[in-house]
Each structure stands twice: as structure tokens, then as C-alpha cells.
Amino acid sequence: MNSVIETILNHRSIRKYEDKPLSEEQIQTIVESAQAASTSSYIQAYSIIGVKDKETKRKLAQLAGNQPYVETNGHFFVFCADFHRHDVIAEMEKKDLSTALESTEQFMVAIIDVALAAQNATLAAESMGLGACYIGGLRNELEEVSKLLKLPHHVIPLFGLTVGHPAGITDKKPRLPxxxxxxxxxxxxxxxxxxxxxxxxxxxxxxxxxxxxxxxxxDTWTGQMAEMLSNPKRMYMKEFVEKQGFNKK
Amino acid sequence: MNSVIETILNHRSIRKYEDKPLSEEQIQTIVESAQAASTSSYIQAYSIIGVKDKETKRKLAQLAGNQPYVETNGHFFVFCADFHRHDVIAEMEKKDLSTALESTEQFMVAIIDVALAAQNATLAAESMGLGACYIGGLRNELEEVSKLLKLPHHVIPLFGLTVGHPAGITDKKPRLPxxxxxxxxxxxxxxxxxxxxxxxxxxxxxxxxxxxxxxxxxDTWTGQMAEMLSNPKRMYMKEFVEKQGFNKK
Structure with missing residues (x-):
């Protein structure tokens, strides 16, 4: 087994970190790794926000459902689907791109682009001995998160990613057969x-x-799933993403 | 730079392969690597179809816009968002999960889950000296692709992934600053x-x-983007995904 596959198979979400920031070099390597992922037809439909500020992290932790590791980590990344720069391109190139950019197809393209980039970021971090955890809880309150991060129209945060020096090891949960x-x-x-x-x-x-x-x-897995999914959450999402210019047609 | 980051940064889409199948062991390592990725609240909302059959590959290549590397490669993977097994869970656990499963939130969750898994698969393949290329063209004709692969309700193919022994090297395209x-x-x-x-x-x-x-x-990048996006494609997607039980509410 080579070290790439070893890193991949050794993945576990790390939810406890030392209070020690990443170095600028680590941040740069993580973002450059994200950018190296495939992107649908070269569209590069994402932006990444890096949050260091303690107060912003504290607010984000509250919005994400009071997860302490959103506040205490080495760096907090927010991965966003981004067609704002394509709106700027529409202006530069004097073309109407709105039908494509507001389509469900391009909504899917943007989400896929973001997630491929994020998984590269995660593995790059893990390969450097850092731990990481995806924060879907960021989608609890996207209106507030967007205000806090001063996001323009046509940008939505999809999830956060905590990265840092692990202060505890988690077990790997068994996957479906x-x-x-x-x-x-x-x-x-x-x-x-x-x-x-x-x-x-x-x-x-x-x-x-x-x-x-x-x-x-x-617990059983099917029991967990039934419990979780019988209480639908984030049902504001359809309206929210449409308002931000995604998934409209 | 460690070998994980080296593999990540060295990525390029490979579009020409030797006509030599992957070994069963390679396929297994690639799928297990996919499964090791993070999954939102343990939901594991994906399935992967592996296609070896020449005739099926030929048909998929046609449907994906006549890309010859969909036909000639070492293995063709189709990555699907899958809530069919959660429909089975609803039956097993006697709970109504339809509101959550049909929500835009869970549509996003499934797409993210699939893409994180796929990027692990890609890197695992690349680390073994194989090449890979995402096939978004699979979304040209999802109705036909779904019939061919005998997909049940609540499963949609998001993209293909060709994997194989490279028969030519591509350049890396420069990313946004x-x-x-x-x-x-x-x-x-x-x-x-x-x-x-x-x-x-x-x-x-x-x-x-x-x-x-x-x-x-x-070409310029903004010119390419304006050209591509002023001709909206796959505008059937919104209706199609809703019909398959996704992104409805």
C-alpha cells in the first residue's frame, strides 16, 4: 500500500485540536492542493474563505450548532460555490450567462467542483499530520454566515472545514459493505x-x-438514519439557494 | 513535499489509455478509498457502478458525447447520488423520510458525499500510476444512462470516471490565481x-x-467561459432530478 492510499484509508474526522494556528505555508499548500483538483470544463466554480479571527470563529461555531472545534482549531476554511466571478465575466465579455448560471445543472457542477477541491485540501492537510473535519452544520444558518463573511450574490457556503493539530484521535466508523x-x-x-x-x-x-x-x-445504522431523516432539517435551503441565484431553472 | 501532496499537485486529466483492464485488486482499492471519505452525518448517500462490458461502454461513450476514452480505458466508474437504500430504510424502520430525502438540502448532501468519495478514488488511482478523467458528459442524457445501468428511483448518476493505464500525458492547465x-x-x-x-x-x-x-x-479564460455559458446545456436537469425524487422541496 502506498502512502497516498494509506492516508486515504486512515481518514477519521478530528474534532479536538491544539490551540495552535497553521503556518502560512501550510495554508498555502492546502489551498493550492484544493485548486489542483479537476474542475468541470475548467469552470473553477469555487472560492475558499480562511478564517483566523477568534471572534468570527466563535460566531461561526454558534451558527453551526455550537461545535467547539469550529472555534478552537488551527484554521477554519469555508468552501463556497461561486459564480460571482462568472457574473463579472458576463459583464466583461458582454454576454448574458444568467440562464446557464442559474440552472440546476450548473448548481450541481459548482457543488461537485467545490467538493473535489475540498477533498484534496483535506488529504493534503492529513498528509502533513494535521487533522480535519467537515462542518455541514454551517448550512444551519446560511443567511447569517453569508453576512458575516460578506459574500456577494451568487456565492453560497457549502460547508466548513476545520484543520489543525490533533489533540485526540477518533475511531474510524465502519462503512457500508x-x-x-x-x-x-x-x-x-x-x-x-x-x-x-x-x-x-x-x-x-x-x-x-x-x-x-x-x-x-x-444504535443501528438504519435506526440512526431513520431518526435523523424523519426530522427534516434546513428546509429553507431551496428558497435560499434560489435567492442567491442558483438552482432556479 | 510529501508524496500525497505531490500526487495531488501532479494531477492532470488523462484522456488516452492502453486497452488494458484494471485488476480486481485495483478496483477494490479504488472503491474502498472512495468509501473512506467523510460522509455527511454518516449518510453514505452514494453508489458506484463499475462498467467493464465493451458494449455498455460504447453506448455510454455515445451518450456522453462521443468521447473515445469512455470506451477505451481500464475501467469505467459511474458515481451516483443514491437515496434508494434510504427508501428501503424507511420501509424497514416504518418511518416517513420522504420530506428530508426530497429536499434541496439532502440533494446537496448527496452530491457532496459523492464528490468527496470520487476524489479519493481518483487520487488512489493516480497514486498507483493510473490516470483518470471525470466525465461530466454523462449528464447529457441521464434518462438513457439510468435505463442502461438499471438504476432504481432515487438514484442519479452525477458523473463518470475513466481510469486506466495512461497512453499519453496531458499538460496541467494553470488555475486561477x-x-x-x-x-x-x-x-x-x-x-x-x-x-x-x-x-x-x-x-x-x-x-x-x-x-x-x-x-x-x-483563447482567454473569460472568453471560454462566456462562450460555454452563453449556450446553456442540460436544461432538462431540474425536471429530471425532481422526477427522480431529488431537490423537490
Whole structure:
């Protein structure tokens, strides 16, 4: 196994950091790594905001659901889908690009672009001995986050990424079985088979929690998913992204 | 620079492959690497289809806009956003999860999950000396692609990924300037400054094309973007994803 695959397979979300900032060189390497990812038709539909300021981090931590590691880390990155610069291009090149830029297709393109870049950033950080954690909680209050970061129209934060010197190691949570995720030639669902596989996976997950909590937790994966998804969250999102000029047509 | 960052920075899309299949071990390492990526609240909202069959590849190549490397490669992966298994969970756990699963928020979650996994797959492949290329063209005809791969409701292919033994090396295309993509503390757009930076970037890009085509091409980046985006494509996407149960509310 080479060191790239080792780094990839060794990934775990780190939620506790030393209070020690990243160096400028580390920040630059992480952002340049992000930029090296593939981008759909060269569109480069993202911007990254780096937050060092303690007060801004504190506010972001509150907005993201009081996660302390959003406040205490080495650096906080906010990954944004960005078509603002393409609005500027429309002006420069005197062309109407609004139909494409407001389409669901380009909304998907921008999200994919951002996530590919972010995963490069994460792996670059991890390869330097740093830890990282994606912060989806940033989407709790995107209106407030956008104001705080002074984002223009046509830019939306998709998630945060805490990076820092780890102050504790987390366990890796077992993933869905390989055959459940990977299909050859065709998908062809077989729901009865799926249920059997999920039941077996539930047992694995229950044992995982049981062992790590001295029997206090025995959740199943399907139970966790059903609980989480029966309480829909961030239902303002459709209206919000449309207002910001995405996913309209 | 460590070998992870080296692999990341050395990325280029490979569009020509030897006609030599990946080994089963390579496929397994690539998929397991994909699965090791972070997943939003453990939701694991993706499936990956691996295509070896020549005839299926040929059809997919046609659907994706006649790209020959979709037909000739070591393996063709299709990365799908997948809430079908969460529909099965709803049945198992007897809960109504439809509002969450059909929301724009969970549509974004699924796309992010898929792309993080895919970028791990890409880097794992590249670290083994293989080349890779994302195939957004797969979104040209998603109805046909979905039929061909026998996808159930609540699964949509987001992109393909060709992987194989490189039969030619591509140049790295210069990315937007660091400062144009990375902002500290706040974004605070300054459109006049942006235009100056884009004009300078255009010169870099023109020189890049000029050098590589013996003066035949001198495109600017803003020109390319304006040309591409003034011809909106895949405008069926909003209706299609809604029909498949995504992005509805």
C-alpha cells in the first residue's frame, strides 16, 4: 500500500485540536492542493474563505450548532460555490450567462467542483499530520454566515472545514459493505437482499457502538438514519439557494 | 513535499489509455478509498457502478458525447447520488423520510458525499500510476444512462470516471490565481480588482494555449467561459432530478 492510499484509508474526522494556528505555508499548500483538483470544463466554480479571527470563529461555531472545534482549531476554511466571478465575466465579455448560471445543472457542477477541491485540501492537510473535519452544520444558518463573511450574490457556503493539530484521535466508523455500494455492470436493485445486508451491517454498527460506550449505545445504522431523516432539517435551503441565484431553472 | 501532496499537485486529466483492464485488486482499492471519505452525518448517500462490458461502454461513450476514452480505458466508474437504500430504510424502520430525502438540502448532501468519495478514488488511482478523467458528459442524457445501468428511483448518476493505464500525458492547465480563489476573513468583492486579475489570468491562459498549439489557439479564460455559458446545456436537469425524487422541496 502506498502512502497516498494509506492516508486515504486512515481518514477519521478530528474534532479536538491544539490551540495552535497553521503556518502560512501550510495554508498555502492546502489551498493550492484544493485548486489542483479537476474542475468541470475548467469552470473553477469555487472560492475558499480562511478564517483566523477568534471572534468570527466563535460566531461561526454558534451558527453551526455550537461545535467547539469550529472555534478552537488551527484554521477554519469555508468552501463556497461561486459564480460571482462568472457574473463579472458576463459583464466583461458582454454576454448574458444568467440562464446557464442559474440552472440546476450548473448548481450541481459548482457543488461537485467545490467538493473535489475540498477533498484534496483535506488529504493534503492529513498528509502533513494535521487533522480535519467537515462542518455541514454551517448550512444551519446560511443567511447569517453569508453576512458575516460578506459574500456577494451568487456565492453560497457549502460547508466548513476545520484543520489543525490533533489533540485526540477518533475511531474510524465502519462503512457500508463493499458490495452494497459497488455494483458491476448494472445496479438492478433487489430490496430483499438490501434489507438482509443492512441487517447484517446494523449488527456490525451496534457492536461498534457497544464496544466503545461500554454498552451505553447500541444504535443501528438504519435506526440512526431513520431518526435523523424523519426530522427534516434546513428546509429553507431551496428558497435560499434560489435567492442567491442558483438552482432556479 | 510529501508524496500525497505531490500526487495531488501532479494531477492532470488523462484522456488516452492502453486497452488494458484494471485488476480486481485495483478496483477494490479504488472503491474502498472512495468509501473512506467523510460522509455527511454518516449518510453514505452514494453508489458506484463499475462498467467493464465493451458494449455498455460504447453506448455510454455515445451518450456522453462521443468521447473515445469512455470506451477505451481500464475501467469505467459511474458515481451516483443514491437515496434508494434510504427508501428501503424507511420501509424497514416504518418511518416517513420522504420530506428530508426530497429536499434541496439532502440533494446537496448527496452530491457532496459523492464528490468527496470520487476524489479519493481518483487520487488512489493516480497514486498507483493510473490516470483518470471525470466525465461530466454523462449528464447529457441521464434518462438513457439510468435505463442502461438499471438504476432504481432515487438514484442519479452525477458523473463518470475513466481510469486506466495512461497512453499519453496531458499538460496541467494553470488555475486561477491563489488570491483570486482564497480570501482571508471575508470575501468582500471588489469587481474592478477582479477584472484586473482576470485580465492578467487571461494573458497567462492565452500564452499557455499559444505555446501548445503553435499559435493556433489563443483563447482567454473569460472568453471560454462566456462562450460555454452563453449556450446553456442540460436544461432538462431540474425536471429530471425532481422526477427522480431529488431537490423537490
Amino acid at each position: 463493499f458490495k452494497h455500494v459497488y455494483h458491476e455492470e448494472t445496479y438492478e436493485p433487489n430490496d430483499e437482499q438490501t434489507k438482509k445486508e443492512l441487517t447484517a451491517y446494523n449488527e456490525e454498527i451496534s457492536a461498534y457502538y457497544n464496544e466503545r460506550t461500554n454498552g451505553k449505545r447500541q | 491563489f488570491k483570486h480563489v482564497y480570501h482571508e476573513e471575508t470575501y468582500e468583492p471588489n469587481d474592478e480588482q477582479t477584472k484586473k486579475e482576470l485580465t492578467a489570468y487571461n494573458e497567462e491562459i492565452s500564452a499557455y494555449y499559444n505555446e501548445r498549439t503553435n499559435g493556433k489557439r489563443q
